Amino acid sequence: MKEKIRIGCGAGFSGDRLEPALILTEKGNLDYLVLECLAERTIALAQKRKQQDPSQGYDVLLERRMEGLLPLLIQHKTRLITNMGAANPIAGGKKIIEIAQKKGIKIKVAVVLGDDVFSQLSGEELTMEGNLPLKSYGKLVSANAYLGADAILPALDTDAQIIITGRVADPSLFLAPMIKEFGWDINDANLLGQGTVIGHLLECAGQITGGYFADPVTKPIPNMDRLGHPFVDVFKDGKAKISKVSGTGGMVSVQTAKEQLLYEVLDPENYFTPDVVADFSKVKIKEIAKDEIEVLGGKGKPRPQTLKVSVGYQAGWMGEGEISYAGAHALERAKLAGDIIRKRISHLYHEFRVDYIGMSSLHGELLSQNSNPYEIRLRIAGKTQEKFLAQLVGEEVEALYTNGPAGGGGARKNVTELLGVVSILKDRSSIASQVELLES
Amino acid sequence: MKRKLAEIAHSRAGDKGNTLVLSLFPFDKKDFDTLVDQVTAEKVKIHFSEQIKGEITRHILPELQGLLFTCENALSTGVTTSLALDSHGKSLSFALLELEVETNN
Numbered sequence: 029m030k031e032k033i034r035i036g037c038g039a040g041f042s043g044d045r046l047e048p049a050l051i052l053t054e055k056g057n058l059d060y061l062v063l064e065c066l067a068e069r070t071i072a073l074a075q076k077r078k079q080q081d082p083s084q085g086y087d088v089l090l091e092r093r094m095e096g097l098l099p100l101l102i103q104h105k106t107r108l109i110t111n112m113g114a115a116n117p118i119a120g121g122k123k124i125i126e127i128a129q130k131k132g133i134k135i136k137v138a139v140v141l142g143d144d145v146f147s148q149l150s151g152e153e154l155t156m157e158g159n160l161p162l163k164s165y166g167k168l169v170s171a172n173a174y175l176g177a178d179a180i181l182p183a184l185d186t187d188a189q190i191i192i193t194g195r196v197a198d199p200s201l202f203l204a205p206m207i208k209e210f211g212w213d214i215n216d217a218n219l220l221g222q223g224t225v226i227g228h229l230l231e232c233a234g235q236i237t238g239g240y241f242a243d244p245v246t247k248p249i250p251n252m253d254r255l256g257h258p259f260v261d262v263f264k265d266g267k268a269k270i271s272k273v274s275g276t277g278g279m280v281s282v283q284t285a286k287e288q289l290l291y292e293v294l295d296p297e298n299y300f301t302p303d304v305v306a307d308f309s310k311v312k313i314k315e316i317a318k319d320e321i322e323v324l325g326g327k328g329k330p331r332p333q334t335l336k337v338s339v340g341y342q343a344g345w346m347g348e349g350e351i352s353y354a355g356a357h358a359l360e361r362a363k364l365a366g367d368i369i370r371k372r373i374s375h376l377y378h379e380f381r382v383d384y385i386g387m388s389s390l391h392g393e394l395l396s397q398n399s400n401p402y403e404i405r406l407r408i409a410g411k412t413q414e415k416f417l418a419q420l421v422g423e424e425v426e427a428l429y430t431n432g433p434a435g436g437g438g439a440r441k442n443v444t445e446l447l448g449v450v451s452i453l454k455d456r457s458s459i460a461s462q463v464e465l466l467e468s
Numbered sequence: 469m470k471r472k473l474a475e476i477a478h479s480r481a482g483d484k485g486n487t488l489v490l491s492l493f494p495f496d497k498k499d500f501d502t503l504v505d506q507v508t509a510e511k512v513k514i515h516f517s518e519q520i521k522g523e524i525t526r527h528i529l530p531e532l533q534g535l536l537f538t539c540e541n542a543l544s545t546g547v548t549t550s551l552a553l554d555s556h557g558k559s560l561s562f563a564l565l566e567l568e569v570e571t572n573n
Contacts, residue, residue: 068547068548069547072548157546246475246495247478286532287491288480290491290529290532290534290536292482293482294489295538296527296536297527309527309531309532310531311531311532312531325531343548343549379551380551381552389553390563391518391519391560391563392518394517395566409551411549446549448548449485
């Protein structure tokens with residue numbers, strides 16, 4: 029058993045920058061690199077790609093990330109844990125093997141399976157959001173259970189250097205190597221709670237190194253164009269020291285960590301994961317050096333008997349149209365244009381929205397009442413089950429060019445297919461994970 | 469004197485479905501009590517009367533010197549299906565910081 033391990037987080041969402049993970053692997057002296065690339069809806073979108081082509085459905089940046097990373101992971105003997113498998117972890121694993129073969133690299137990939145429970149759905153399950161049966165939401169397209177650290181452990185017990193998963197709770201990607209390397213008892217809720225705190229602090233990468241924290245007036249952060257991503261030294265007793273590679277931009281401080289600690293947390297005393305119900309409320313964060321903090325005091329209660337399942341459904345279409353007005357009476361003309369479109373087509377949509385960008389598009393009229401902009405961009409959005417009606421929104425906005433009011437310019441139109449996500453709870457005994465080993 | 473929260477505190481917004489989560493921390497811990505006394509759930513609900521349609525729960529975290537507001541039915545159905553330009557509600561942290569409080573200094 030080890031006394032200390034170092035885990036880096038090189039990506040905090042699917043579209044994150046590529047080079048921080050390369051820098052972490054090359055200069056961070058890591059035991060493990062985690063790439064967290066799966067938001068709630070990402071997997072439903074990936075499921076659609078898989079339906080169109082069974083060899084797709086893994087993360088769209090997987091190839092680009094692995095091309096650069098693979099040689100560095102080998103050179104520095106760093107193990108990678110990533111949920112880039114998305115809706116098709118096996119195909120993602122095979123793609124990594126293919127990249128390794130092309131580069132003449134010998135490598136093993138352990139694929140964690142079992143999160144896809146779509147075939148088990150009846151449609152009668154009640155959602156956590158609305159307490160309504162799933163089937164009432166529309167055509168269902170995906171169902172993925174949040175697996176926990178227990179699903180990753182068998183993969184870590186193999187000699188695979190790369191572990192790729194589908195849907196796994198984000199902190200579990202970090203907790204699994206702690207349990208493995210320190211031999212933590214999976215019934216020790218306080219240790220798992222502390223490990224979950226550490227995972228939660230790291231999982232959004234640049235959000236703890238000052239990136240999403242920054243405000244040039246009240247919270248200035250140096251060299252954000254070269255923002256470093258975080259790593260953590262975890263000790264056997266759960267103590268953690270979080271830092272970043274020296275020479276990279278950004279900042280790690282008590283303040284950056286506090287903002288991240290409560291990020292997306294509904295109840296700080298009861299943070300549900302598949303591993304533990306963690307208590308974040310007594311966490312102590314201390315600055316021990318420049319860009320280095322110590323984190324203690326995460327606690328927990330035993331894990332829940334159910335797992336959360338994210339279910340994707342077809343939610344229709346969103347149509348958007350935009351057009352700009354400037355100078356004298358810009359807002360009045362934009363409002364006239366908005367009224368014209370509203371009178372002409374709003375009755376055709378389930379939901380309809382008129383925004384004045386530059387004035388009230390983000391937070392409505394009340395909070396924006398004192399603004400007085402030189403230019404206004406009108407934005408119209410409508411939700412509908414029919415694609416042609418979604419297209420009509422942008423067409424109507426574009427037609428303002430000649431039909432007025434005066435001086436409208438820069439019209440743009442856009443149509444987006446909406447994939448909604450709702451959640452259900454499912455007994456964990458009905459969800460079994462497996463590991464498949466691939467080799468180049 | 470009246471001051472905007474932005475001068476004495478920082479905040480981060482997060483989302484889970486249609487629920488908005490706003491954290492609030494003072495820059496200087498001497499202002500923590502001001503936040504506890506004045507930034508109540510009721511005041512936040514009035515401030516966000518156009519956005520937050522559901523209940524607001526305020527968590528006071530003395531160890532972290534921070535507050536957390538869990539706001540239900542706040543993101544016009546949530547990130548996956550909202551028509552809003554900022555469907556996550558990420559910019560709402562800075563809307564919270566527009567709220568004014570009374571301070572002694």
